[in-house]
């Protein structure tokens with residue numbers, strides 16, 4: 372493959388438009404309170420949405436408030452969230468976050484400059500760029516793009532990110548490419564995830580039937596080599 376050059380916004384919009392045609396246009400509906408979203412995102416690490424949701428529902432059933440979760444025995448929290456996997460790590464992480472935020476409901480992050488809100492979230496224990504972006508986008512409807520494994524893999528193959536870029540670098544690249552528009556940020560995020568799940572899978576990307584093939588250096592290299 373030729374040397375990587377940063378992608379243009381035009382290319383991002385072409386990708387977005389083709390994904391929209393293939394999968395429809397998702398609607399952004401900010402929903403959970405910021406602390407709820409933050410804990411839900413911690414629970415989503417290394418598991419699927421269904422197990423995450425079961426773990427979250429059990430946690431909310433077992434404890435009547437985040438204060439109770441914070442002050443509970445760690446074993447009790449761990450037991451409640453066990454269906455979400457790596458529950459010992461997640462229980463500790465959740466309690467550390469809740470201790471760090473104290474009585475703060477984080478609602479002020481909706482009013483702060485975006486960079487500042489992101490930096491404050493990333494200062495919380497175990498919170499990285501993806502988790503911060505989930506809270507900013509899904510809870511506040513602010514323009515940030517969570518780069519999960521699907522977004523990272525598909526984005527790298529499409530040439531949106533430098534090969535072997537760190538996840539932080541991929542987040543920076545996404546912010547450079549996406550307009551300050553939450554709807555656009557959400558659509559790009561969801562479109563790339565859908566594509567990663569249905570077509571551009573980790574082990575067996577179906578490049579031959581991919582609507583993005585003409586925009587994709589990875590797919591075009593496979594075609595040139597006769598792989599597809």
Ligand code: SF4
Nearest residue numbers: 571576578581587590
């Ligand atoms: S052409 Fe292949 S590698 Fe590129 S986005 Fe499509 S499925 Fe993924």
